[in-house]
Amino acid sequence: MAPQNPSLAPAVNTVDPALIAQPAVQKLVDVCRAMSIWPMTFGLACCAIEMMAVGMARFDIARYGAEVFRPSPRQSDLMIVAGTVNKKMAPAVVRLYEQMPAPRYVMALGNCAISGGPFNIENQYNVIQGVDTLIPVDVYVPGCPPRPEALLEGLFAIQQKMTGRRWWQVPQGGQS
Amino acid sequence: MVFTWLQAAILLFFLGGILFAAGPLVGSLLLAPKAHGGAMGESYECGVPTHGNSWIKFGINYYFYALIFLAFEVDILYLFPVAAAYASPQGLATTFKLLVFLAVLAAAVVYFMRKGVFTWPRKIQVSPRP
């Protein structure tokens, strides 16, 4: 997939381990991290509307500790790529990712961020065909746009990735 | 006992304050993995590359406005305690000290007036005008 973006360099992702890297300590800290994820205020297209809905009272991402949307990458640990990444925007996305402190997580929200979605067509000249060609993505949330519940489920998946267990009950009719 | 309880409490609060400020910094230093490279070292974080360097000449207009603000603001700020204290008579010496304080701040205002700042020009000339 890499040669499709000849002018764009993928993000630099060098991470040194923590000074106190004992699993016992890090496990505890990981739970703290998972319960207080700070996403970045960062929306690129229509999917961002769903992200806003998630922050509001009805879906209320605050119930899961992730309501503090930060306007600065230096303070956020989750980048929700909500929308279409085009070639003009891609360098900014990469820079923002590089400026996030470790441990950093990326959620590709919506088909556009996952694969180009509706813009994944022949001779596409403008839209990045999947943000994972530029930055490492942890969780893919499909949909066009995904329902707010799907975003919450993506958040749970990231929490599971951080701590190794699922924290919230599986909704009726769903499977984990 | 060497300390009174009040002094001990002040020291405790001082210590608590230091821990409150330094604790998270030290904690993240020890517990967090470190990402580096790429744009991590850039000073701006809006996603747009920094344009040019910071060693350029820039207009000092805002600096002037900041100074004017300071001149008036400090005036008002320090006159509140004076007003509070003047409820009881303070004597002539205090009045004189107050006038010295006011004179120094007034000098700043006069300086700005001479520079023509109060005509609110678009560009403030620092050198005297011809």
Ligand code: SF4
């Ligand atoms: S996936 Fe659909 S809803 Fe989301 S940004 Fe793309 S076109 Fe819009």
